[in-house]
Each structure stands twice: as C-alpha cells, then as structure tokens.
Amino acid sequence: MPTLVSVFDLPDDTALAIRKLKGRGFDDLESYSPAPFEQIDDAIDERPSKVRAFTLVGGLTGVFTGFLMQIWMSWEWPIKIAGKNFASIPPYVIIGFELTILFGGILTLIGFLLVGRLYPRPLDKAYSSRFSAEEFGIAVTVGDRDVAEVDALLRSLSAKEVTLLDD
Template identity: 45%
Template sequence: MAFLKPSSRAAARASGVVASFLHVDAAVDAIRALRAKGYRDLVVYTPAPNHEIEEALEHKVSPVRLLTLIGGLTGCTAGFAMTIWMSYDWPLVVGGKAIASIPPYVVIGFELTILMGALSTVAAVALFSVLMGKRGTPYDPRFSDDAIGIFVPTASDQLGPIEQLLRSAGAVEVRHETA
C-alpha cells in the first residue's frame, strides 16, 4: 500500500510554540487572543470534546460533506437513468403498463444514492486527510489526560511574543518546538 505512505511533507515536524493549560477558560482566552493577533493555523489537543474551544477556533466547514452530496446525487441520477434505459432497451410490456414506471425504480435509485454517497465520503476523507498530509505537530500524553494543549506554528523570530501571550493567558508550561 504505497499510496498510503505519508508524504515527505507530512513526515516533517512543524516548528512553533506548545503551551499546556489546566483550565478550559484559560485555553479559550489564549485561543481568542492568538486569533485576534492573526494566528489562524492553531492545533488544540483536549482530553474530551469542548464546545467553547470549538467556537473559539472558528473552523471552516469540512469539504467532505459537499463531495458526499455530489456522490449521492450522482448515484441517484445513475440509478434512475440506468433502470429507465434498461426498461426501454429491453421492454417487458405486461398488462398495458407503462414501460418506464418510476415507483419500482425508487429502490434502485435509493440504493445507488447510498452506495455512491458512502464511496465518495470514503474517497473524500482519504483525499483530505491521508493524501494531503499535514506537518507533524508536537504532542504530550498529558493532553489526553488532564491538560489542554495549544500548538502555534510560527517562525523562530516570533516565538517571544507568542510565549508571553500564552503565559499571560494562564499557560502552565510553554516550550519551543523546532523542526
């Protein structure tokens, strides 16, 4: 499975600042302060999902849902087109009924909608996660236990102001990560 190997870009680690927080409010304040300063590509680790952090990050909507919709509509169209084409190509006239009767074809249209929607979702997830690759971000096992981690990818000349901002927001630990 050579196509699933991470690219060289994905293998490289990003450099920046990692901060640990013990309280959600402090982490949310730090995220809002960083976003106000123009930092958008933040990586946040939390031990459990937190809606306040999600709102502070203001993530864009995933493009996977659009590709799922396109796949589903393609499947529905293909299902109806295939059954109608087959009916006219090999007609079975029974009791004077119409050759292309839509109600029985709903089942095939529905099945192909689900099939193509699911396949396009799997393909989109593979495209946007595995194949696009992201630079590795630093991780601390405490981020899965009791701490909240924020990684700010940045150049080495901006480390000082970011470190001060994170400490003033209530970071317990701030460390530099280099590529």
C-alpha cells in the first residue's frame, strides 16, 4: 500500500486536511508536528489521552501504600514516642502525601511511555527531520487507485508538497 506524505506550513491547514481525509474515509493516517497544537491532536483523536487513568491509579496506590505502610510498621514495632499513639495520624499525613505524589508521578511517566509508544525504535519512513524544524506533515496510507485523488485533495488543502512512499 502506498503512503502519501504531505507537508504543511500552518497548524490549522494541517488539522483541516486531517479532518477532510478522515471525512473521505482515509483513517490510516499519522500527523507529525514540531510543537503541540491542540487542533491537530484533536483531529487525529478526539478522545482525551489515557494517561489520566495512570495518574489516578498511581495516586490511589500511593496514598494507600503510604498510610498502610506506616500504620502497620508502627504496630509491628511499637514504641511510645513523645506521647503520641503508635499509629498517630497527623504526622503520617506527610509521608502518605509524598508517596501519593511519587507513585502518581511514576505511573504518569509509565503511562506517557505506553500511550505515546515511546521506546527506542526505528522511526517511520514518512518521518523526516523537517518535522522537527517548523513544518507539519501528514502521512496517509491509501489504496493504489486513490493516490491521484488524495494527492489532488491534499494539494487543494494548501499542502506545500506531496511525496509518494512506496512499499
């Protein structure tokens, strides 16, 4: 299946092209942009990123780990300190809080790596260093007979250039 790589200058044009392509049923596409632009990201995928579930799970795990660890350890090795109960809640708030943040942060990072599919791997053929300069790109995989149509469509949507990657 051939892949068409088109290059754009402006984020709005890119987002519009993605929406038009999707509207015509070309769903197998990927965008490349040098900076975050919500309109492009939303055109690719409307739903909010799944990273948020990771943070929530991490935070909850952290708060329970923090408090249960302290309470259990204080009961396991009971010492009376400065008149406080063994499991004395006010001081334990602090480590409970720190672990909430710690676990939440680590899980957020893991979520980022998983959701963004980030691990050392070969780059897409369609990707080039111009997309880490100031240009935007769309790579769309189309059937052989649609190439001309998509090419014309992209050009009409102010694509600077369109290249064909064949494989």
